[in-house]
Amino acid sequence: MITGHGDDGYRYDVPIKMNFSSNLTKWIDPTPLVERLRERMPQALGGYPPPQAEGAREALASMLGSKPDEVLITAGATDAIYLVARAFPQRCSYIMQPTFSEYRDACLLANHDVRSMFNFPRNDVLPADAKIVWICTPNNPTGNVLNRYQVQDLIFRHPEVLFVLDLSYNNFTLESVIYPSNIMEYDNVVGIFSLTKRYGIPGLRLGYIVSTPKIIRHLSLRQMPWNCNGLALEAMKCIAEDYDIVPFDVVGCIKETLRLREELISTGILDVWPTQTHFMLCKLRTGNVAALKEYLVWQHGILIRDASNFCGLNDTYFRISTQTPAENDALVEAIKEYSRI
Amino acid sequence: MITGHGDDGYRYDVPIKMNFSSNLTKWIDPTPLVERLRERMPQALGGYPPPQAEGAREALASMLGSKPDEVLITAGATDAIYLVARAFPQRCSYIMQPTFSEYRDACLLANHDVRSMFNFPRNDVLPADAKIVWICTPNNPTGNVLNRYQVQDLIFRHPEVLFVLDLSYNNFTLESVIYPSNIMEYDNVVGIFSLTKRYGIPGLRLGYIVSTPKIIRHLSLRQMPWNCNGLALEAMKCIAEDYDIVPFDVVGCIKETLRLREELISTGILDVWPTQTHFMLCKLRTGNVAALKEYLVWQHGILIRDASNFCGLNDTYFRISTQTPAENDALVEAIKEYSRI
Numbered sequence: 001m002i003t004g005h006g007d008d009g010y011r012y013d014v015p016i017k018m019n020f021s022s023n024l025t026k027w028i029d030p031t032p033l034v035e036r037l038r039e040r041m042p043q044a045l046g047g048y049p050p051p052q053a054e055g056a057r058e059a060l061a062s063m064l065g066s067k068p069d070e071v072l073i074t075a076g077a078t079d080a081i082y083l084v085a086r087a088f089p090q091r092c093s094y095i096m097q098p099t100f101s102e103y104r105d106a107c108l109l110a111n112h113d114v115r116s117m118f119n120f121p122r123n124d125v126l127p128a129d130a131k132i133v134w135i136c137t138p139n140n141p142t143g144n145v146l147n148r149y150q151v152q153d154l155i156f157r158h159p160e161v162l163f164v165l166d167l168s169y170n171n172f173t174l175e176s177v178i179y180p181s182n183i184m185e186y187d188n189v190v191g192i193f194s195l196t197k198r199y200g201i202p203g204l205r206l207g208y209i210v211s212t213p214k215i216i217r218h219l220s221l222r223q224m225p226w227n228c229n230g231l232a233l234e235a236m237k238c239i240a241e242d243y244d245i246v247p248f249d250v251v252g253c254i255k256e257t258l259r260l261r262e263e264l265i266s267t268g269i270l271d272v273w274p275t276q277t278h279f280m281l282c283k284l285r286t287g288n289v290a291a292l293k294e295y296l297v298w299q300h301g302i303l304i305r306d307a308s309n310f311c312g313l314n315d316t317y318f319r320i321s322t323q324t325p326a327e328n329d330a331l332v333e334a335i336k337e338y339s340r341i
Numbered sequence: 342m343i344t345g346h347g348d349d350g351y352r353y354d355v356p357i358k359m360n361f362s363s364n365l366t367k368w369i370d371p372t373p374l375v376e377r378l379r380e381r382m383p384q385a386l387g388g389y390p391p392p393q394a395e396g397a398r399e400a401l402a403s404m405l406g407s408k409p410d411e412v413l414i415t416a417g418a419t420d421a422i423y424l425v426a427r428a429f430p431q432r433c434s435y436i437m438q439p440t441f442s443e444y445r446d447a448c449l450l451a452n453h454d455v456r457s458m459f460n461f462p463r464n465d466v467l468p469a470d471a472k473i474v475w476i477c478t479p480n481n482p483t484g485n486v487l488n489r490y491q492v493q494d495l496i497f498r499h500p501e502v503l504f505v506l507d508l509s510y511n512n513f514t515l516e517s518v519i520y521p522s523n524i525m526e527y528d529n530v531v532g533i534f535s536l537t538k539r540y541g542i543p544g545l546r547l548g549y550i551v552s553t554p555k556i557i558r559h560l561s562l563r564q565m566p567w568n569c570n571g572l573a574l575e576a577m578k579c580i581a582e583d584y585d586i587v588p589f590d591v592v593g594c595i596k597e598t599l600r601l602r603e604e605l606i607s608t609g610i611l612d613v614w615p616t617q618t619h620f621m622l623c624k625l626r627t628g629n630v631a632a633l634k635e636y637l638v639w640q641h642g643i644l645i646r647d648a649s650n651f652c653g654l655n656d657t658y659f660r661i662s663t664q665t666p667a668e669n670d671a672l673v674e675a676i677k678e679y680s681r682i
Contacts, residue, residue, distance in 0.1 A: 022388070037386075038382060041375060046542065048544065202390075229573065
């Protein structure tokens, strides 16, 4: 890991009362899944997990309507990102920026030649030296969802390029997204998914990859055994048994996000990027985020994500994710208060 | 992962009643720790763990009497092995064989030039091209513990070589072993430790590395964030708070191991290597282990570890770990029964 991340309340010697800093949302309450895992805990921890997630992998495939050789379970989406970068080392990787910093960090560790793209390629023309293209949609931190057909067209026109699509926030938008079944239509796509976020259990580390059997085998041979902990594999089975074990009102969450966005804009001290998901990128018109972040933590126990270390952004940017209406209002009030000092 | 492992009961469509196949032992009952983790589960899973195990790392250092920059928490010992191999790629690695297969697999993935050593170097002379030497002590699968002073002398005489010592079974022997504080006396040693095994929670994936601040920093920069799941980090804190939260009668366990060894020898159909830990390597005098393994699983629900895929061993070898006296007796009886068919 080279750069910092959100959810960094552990840095502060003060209780965090409201956490807007990660991409988690209070709209998801993982309690039903956590309770089920509690029951299965002695078995899940007391023995070695199957070295290659046998069992959980079949459950995932069955849930997706795919074959076990088209999927790979990983210790969260981040594990998938590092595995893909390592499995295709020393390539020329283009990353659509600004985005999650781990694509870049993972590629640098695997000696990729790392380049940035700041716009979707015009007329679908990619740089001639592009071997791998990394795209996050819905995108962290901007909240932007790329048009699905546009992405698929780009993939179709570049069979010589490997596309790594991070679809971790697929469940957090009302836009048309790319599904696992879409990925399997191509020979040159790796889809990365997170279960951690949708089910509100990021502490457990659970994600997966969808691709062709050939690419999955290539990745699988480079994955260490017992990669996923036993409780994460149990969670995979619980989710496959009952997809809605943790309910999520995505329509309500997105509506509240749009309301929060309007409220933030009305403070008059910041711009907010349009978003199609449950988090948004904000830009202070004056001053820097470090001061705002310190103020919010120490005065209100509110944590936001300083987004200055995202490629292409600067110290005026921060990211927040939608929480309960009361918490969202408290954030807006605290920012208004800050604007008056 | 390239080769197979024990604890492969998931391969069989029959209940495993007695499991001798991993290096876990019934002499350790993790219940007190599992209960403590159950209480802390909602917090541990519901948020992101600190990206570099902040907090748990300090707790570990404090427990070991070292500084946080001398230790690194990993997702089990295997994660540590792969991290070290990757962090020092393309070296000439000598592995003291026969041993745990993951050193070799991890080195091959990191493009090491991998060589085997089958004996402790005479007069402390290492091959001239050795850049890294991998030693497991107590050794899996032989149960052999190297003389601590002999190992330390070898390290002292070869400051140009990096020694990777896997000390995962340190808690499972009465011999004099190498402690974290011994490792810190050298500039050229990486010590790998497991907490999974001692505390009977292999499903959780928890281990650590001890080395110099310089090497720890080199490794840490190559570790992905959120490497360890939140519950494993909680376990680290529980263990640091109360080292004896899970009691272990090592004297009783080793005594029972020696009794089991004598009983196995008395069957007359196999040889058993001398062991100084809680598992042992057995060799059938006739026939192959695959047949014995199938017989034990299908007739008795007993699982053993086929050790034929360890470097230098063949299809007559298997490994077992000591369980309860009643289970051990059942294993011996079942093997006697097999010898009569």
